[in-house]
Amino acid sequence: MEYYNVGKIVNTHGIRGEVRVLATTDFTDERFAQGKTLYLKQKNGEPLKLTVENSRPHKGSLLVKFVGYDNINDVQAFRDHELLVSEEDQQPLAAGQYYYRQIIGLVVKTVDGERLGTIKEILSPGANDVWVVKRAHQEDLLLPVIKDVIKKVDLAAGEVTVELMEGLE
Known part of the structure; x- marks a missing residue:
């Protein structure tokens, strides 16, 4: 399966498991909506499947919370990793628009x-x-x-x- 970059986790935020994401997609409202699936690019090459619990804009970036990751210690290792979307989750574009x-x-x-x-x-x-x-x-x-x-x-x-x-x- 092919994966495509939609953002990068640049830091943690607070102690309740939120991460700060710099989005690299034009579809932030959809990509980071509640219930959407994203994949964390890991060093071993195998992407880690994550489900968005919620997200919100914050100072030019997004604060994202993933289901099941409720503590800063759970997400500390995510820092400086890319967030990906699978090829099948990509949006079809209007005529004349391209990825x-x-x-x-x-x-x-x-x-x-x-x-x-x-x-x-x-x-x-x-x-x-x-x-x-x-x-x-x-x-x-x-x-x-x-x-x-x-x-x-x-x-x-x-x-x-x-x-x-x-x-x-």
């Missing part, structure tokens, strides 16, 4: 067919994402994810077609 894992690794070509490189990273600095394209023997190309630049995403072909606006290269 980062689907975009990273795609080949980038211009509308004229010129191969620019491969998407190696996605940045989320503000209003729109920026795709970082690794190019051979050149600096990375930063592509804003806007309609004027990204013309077509073809997951089946493993390609993204772009139109480079003046000043991008």
Whole structure:
């Protein structure tokens, strides 16, 4: 089974088993809702299944309590571990929306067919994402994810077609 990162436990909170989580998902309300299943990535590779008892926002992060973990001593070892969701628990996305894992690794070509490189990273600095394209023997190309630049995403072909606006290269 495949698992995908939805957050990282950065600390404990209080003495009643809550942990502070920095979420890495756009679906925090759903992922950390009462009764949802998450998996703790353990050092031995075998994920530990956890059920969310409750969660709440707290100073730019989330405080999460898991069923059966009622004491700080129960969750102390969870610190600095990733929280995962299984592939079958992933949400279907609307047309034109993609998970980062689907975009990273795609080949980038211009509308004229010129191969620019491969998407190696996605940045989320503000209003729109920026795709970082690794190019051979050149600096990375930063592509804003806007309609004027990204013309077509073809997951089946493993390609993204772009139109480079003046000043991008």
